[in-house]
Amino acid sequence: MNLDIVGFWNECGGKLLYTDFWQIEDALDYGTYFMTHWHKDSENKLTGIKYALFIMEGIDGNLIYYLLHPEAIKHRMSGLQYGDADHVWFQTEMLENTPLELPLQRLMFSGVWPLKINLTRCREDNVISTYEKWMNHDCQIVKPYQHLEYEFHSNLYAVTKTHLYIPSENEGEYFKVPKSSFDGFDRIQITDNVGTMVMNGKTYLAFDEFMLYIITSKSELKKYEIERVNCIE
Secondary structure, three states, X not given: OOOOOOEEEEOOOOOOOOOEEEEEEEOOOOOEEEEEEEEEOOOOEEEEEEEEEEEXXXXXXXXXXXXXXXXXXHHHHOOOOOOOOOEEEEEEOOXXXXXXXXXXXXXXXXXXXXXXXXXXXXXXXXXXXXXHHHHHHHOEEEOOOHHHOEEEEOOOOEEOOOEEEEEOOOOOOEEEEEHHHOOOHHHOOOOOOXXXXXXXXXXXXXXXXXXXXXXXXXXXXHHOOOEEEOOOO
């Protein structure tokens, strides 16, 4: 579900009352965003944690917001299940395409996440300019999970009887992945959440439903019998 929500938001009515705020940015796929929580402390340090945000329509017509902590992907890559701090589900009623408020209400019990996050879009020039100054030159930026920030492209290109084809970083080139290289690959369909992920300067083939992330080094590609090819066979 795509909404026009890019910009600055805070929990004090859009005013410059506190030093906590949120920044929402578009991600690459439909209905996905990056949502960074910023906090400025008394030492002029601005600390940011960048979450992945997925918005979808619920079966009852409400909007569902799935927020994913940057450490969640590290846990997935280690084959671990998500913990309470790794992710959270919120909901709101159906909103206009360009909402002025996001009254997020937590869906399930959590010992970590707040029950409500009532966000208001920041529209006043002095508020926006202040946040931009903090981010660009006034403050020391601290991003404790920057090494875990990532970009995911759901870009499975073709599925044949024997192989999966995923575009590489080179134009006209694909990773040719044998379905026999991992148990369950024979069930993958073209609409599944399969693609490439870039994290900390490294590219991975991401099979999220299998909690499998294959770094595209020569040794790892050889281990799974994955080839770089220029055509679909």
